[in-house]
Amino acid sequence: MGKDLIELFAPLFSPRGVLVAGVSSHPGKFGYVTLHNILSSGYAGEVHGTNKEGGEVLGISLFKSVVDIPAEAVIDLVFVCTPAASNEQLLRDCAKRGIKAAFLTSAGYGEAGDEGEKAERQLVDLADELEILLAGPNGQGLVSTPIKLCAQIVAPNPPSGAIAIVSQSGNFVSSFENFSLAAQVGVSRAISAGNAASLSVSDYLDYYSVDPETRVSLAYVEGIPNGRDFYQRARQVTARKPLVVLKGGATDNGQRAAQSHTGALAQDDRIFRGMARQAGIAQAFSVEEAFDVSAAFATQPLPRGPRVMILTVVGGWGVVTADAMSDSDLVLADIPKDLEKIIDKKLPARWSRNNPIDCAGGETRDTIPEIMAIIADHPEVDAVLYLGIGIQSNQAKMFRTGPWGNDPDVTRIIAYHERQDARFALTAAEISEQTGKPILVATELSLTDPTNAGVKAVKDSGRYCFPSGPRAVVALNHLWRYSQYRKKSNRTK
Numbered sequence: 001m002g003k004d005l006i007e008l009f010a011p012l013f014s015p016r017g018v019l020v021a022g023v024s025s026h027p028g029k030f031g032y033v034t035l036h037n038i039l040s041s042g043y044a045g046e047v048h049g050t051n052k053e054g055g056e057v058l059g060i061s062l063f064k065s066v067v068d069i070p071a072e073a074v075i076d077l078v079f080v081c082t083p084a085a086s087n088e089q090l091l092r093d094c095a096k097r098g099i100k101a102a103f104l105t106s107a108g109y110g111e112a113g114d115e116g117e118k119a120e121r122q123l124v125d126l127a128d129e130l131e132i133l134l135a136g137p138n139g140q141g142l143v144s145t146p147i148k149l150c151a152q153i154v155a156p157n158p159p160s161g162a163i164a165i166v167s168q169s170g171n172f173v174s175s176f177e178n179f180s181l182a183a184q185v186g187v188s189r190a191i192s193a194g195n196a197a198s199l200s201v202s203d204y205l206d207y208y209s210v211d212p213e214t215r216v217s218l219a220y221v222e223g224i225p226n227g228r229d230f231y232q233r234a235r236q237v238t239a240r241k242p243l244v245v246l247k248g249g250a251t252d253n254g255q256r257a258a259q260s261h262t263g264a265l266a267q268d269d270r271i272f273r274g275m276a277r278q279a280g281i282a283q284a285f286s287v288e289e290a291f292d293v294s295a296a297f298a299t300q301p302l303p304r305g306p307r308v309m310i311l312t313v314v315g316g317w318g319v320v321t322a323d324a325m326s327d328s329d330l331v332l333a334d335i336p337k338d339l340e341k342i343i344d345k346k347l348p349a350r351w352s353r354n355n356p357i358d359c360a361g362g363e364t365r366d367t368i369p370e371i372m373a374i375i376a377d378h379p380e381v382d383a384v385l386y387l388g389i390g391i392q393s394n395q396a397k398m399f400r401t402g403p404w405g406n407d408p409d410v411t412r413i414i415a416y417h418e419r420q421d422a423r424f425a426l427t428a429a430e431i432s433e434q435t436g437k438p439i440l441v442a443t444e445l446s447l448t449d450p451t452n453a454g455v456k457a458v459k460d461s462g463r464y465c466f467p468s469g470p471r472a473v474v475a476l477n478h479l480w481r482y483s484q485y486r487k488k489s490n491r492t493k
Contacts, residue, residue: 002210009207011101012133013144013189015076017046018151019099021066021090022081025057030105030153031081032057034141038079041150041157046074066093077101079141079151084108084119087137088126095130102127104136105153110195111138124198139194140170143177145187146213152192161186162215162298164208166201168193169248172220172287179291182450184459185298188213200225202233209237216241216297218290222248224272231275238280239489242297242482245281246290247272280485282478288467289474295464296475300438302483305382307333308476309375310356310469311368313388318356321385321442321469328477332356336380346371356387365420369427376435383438383476387469389424390445390454392417397449421454429461440476442466 018038024031035049035058048069051062063069066078078094080087084106091102109120120137127134135142141152145160154170158180167173170192180187188211193201201219208217217237224230237243247269276283282297284290308330312318325332335343335355343357346367352358357375359367368386376384396417404410425441432439445452446465458465466472 005207005210008133011076011099012103012135012142012191013149013207013211014147015045015101015149017048017073017075017077018043018149019066019069019075019078019094020047020049020081021078021094023049023051023057023060023062024081025051025055029081033153034079034081034105034151035060037141037150037152037155037157042148043150044148048073048075066090066097069097073097075099077103077151080104080106080136081153082106084137087123091123091126091130091132095132099132101133102135103139103142103151104134104194105139105141106136107138109137110197120195120197127198134198135191136194137197139192140173142189142191143173143187144189156181158190159184159186160188162188162213163218163294164188164204164211164214164216165190165218166193166204166208167191167220168196168201168222169220170194172246175287176218176220176291176294179287179295183291183295183446183464185295185464188215202230205237205243206233209240214241216244216294218244218246218294220246220248220290227271227275231279234279234281238482238485243281244284244290244294244297244478245276246284246287280482280489282482284478288471292464292466292471292475293478296438296440296479297482299463300440300479301432301436302486303383303438303476303480304436304483306331306480307380307382308385309333309335309378309381309383310385310387311359311372311375312356312386312469313359313368313391315352315356315358315360317387317442317469318352318358321387321473322356324470324473328473329480330383330473330477333381336378339374339378339380342374343371346374368424372424372427372439373431376431376437376439381437383440383480384428385469385472385476386424386428386439386441388443389428389441389458389465390421390443390449390452393421393453394445394449396453418453421452422457425454425457425461425463428458429463432463438476438479440464440466440472442469442472444468 020035022031049060049062054064078099109116140154143150150157154174158177165176173192208214310318350360396414399410399414428439441458446455447467455465
């Protein structure tokens with residue numbers, strides 16, 4: 001099954017050449033934007049374009065028709081930016097050229113009423129007859145980072161990584177890619193499903209579950225035509241890899257908006273929640289949560305148990321994070337006596353002697369790395385939350401921008417602070433890899449100052465820097481639930 005799916009989707013996500021049908025010379029038109037984004041992303045395959053007037057755009061000589069393209073040109077994917085009325089003939093011409101996949105940005109189909117639905121059914125039937133894999137219509141494009149392909153009518157081009165995205169809303173693809181770019185937690189594949197006339201969200205998820213470049217799938221859905229089919233296929237997906245789903249249309253207002261947006265009918269949200277839990281889906285309830293959880297799955301190992309230790313340099317952060325754990329399946333672990341005795345030797349007498357472990361301002365050069373290692377290595381600890389990275393670099397920034405920023409003593413302390421934060425980030429990633437336990441790092445500086453040395457170092461280590469302790473708790477809880485689901489599923493096989 002896996003090999004068949006990879007072969008089926010290869011023309012769409014691994015094309016040897018791409019044709020943009022309907023290239024425009026106007027930078028505001030889809031045909032121009034798409035060609036620009038493909039050329040600027042570093043795609044190494046052949047790139048061709050058509051325009052009924054011919055001409056040249058962005059250094060590419062345009063053909064007046066698909067039939068005019070030389071036979072030796074290698075093209076697997078056509079990206080369609082032409083009006084709906086011309087698309088049936090376009091697909092016929094593409095089939096004659098051996099093109100095996102088509103992505104349609106064209107609107108005026110299922111979302112446009114009865115006549116549009118009729119046109120959409122005809123298009124799907126034709127694509128099936130021609131053996132063309134049809135994505136869309138009414139979509140915004142796709143990304144495949146392993147081949148540096150950004151074929152979208154929107155920005156951005158995300159970094160390479162392990163999150164695969166499919167969305168019934170094109171703008172959410174862009175939103176998740178923006179989060180990816182900011183966090184430097186990359187994407188493997190991404191596609192706007194549009195009306196999903198031929199290829200459904202489940203079809204893409206099936207492919208992602210066997211894609212070697214993908215570690216976790218992230219989906220935004222508004223309506224599911226066949227709930228039972230989605231449930232059964234989702235279970236097959238989650239048996240292989242984590243699946244994060246954000247569902248729109250949870251309220252009457254949202255359902256009406258979904259209907260007018262994509263023509264989708266949103267199902268009862270209570271039923272969907274129950275189905276998600278049974279299928280092992282990590283259901284998110286905001287865009288931010290959806291990306292947080294996906295990034296956690298992409299960059300962290302699964303916890304083997306629910307016992308969490310919080311390490312913080314400031315007490316208040318630990319308190320609110322501990323509060324957040326009360327609404328989760330996680331356990332705020334008691335500090336084992338042997339661990340307490342060891343920490344006693346590392347921190348001043350005023351330290352919290354409780355979980356969260358509050359360093360109480362008593363950290364020295366090596367305190368954080370040493371305590372983090374001791375905690376993570378303990379057999380009664382399954383995961384660690386580290387709060388407060390970047391605080392030293394935040395002061396360093398104030399030093400640097402102040403009137404004494406060039407003073408030699410100040411310069412030395414700036415370098416020291418930034419070096420320490422970078423060291424803490426690297427240590428967290430290394431200890432996580434050594435122990436096989438998740439260590440989640442959180443600070444509001446990931447939002448307020450992405451250039452902070454601590455935040456940057458977390459990104460450079462290949463991990464996600466969470467914007468707060470409570471958001472890290474939510475993500476870790478999803479990891480633990482999925483870990484339990486996989487264990488249970490394996491026992492029942």
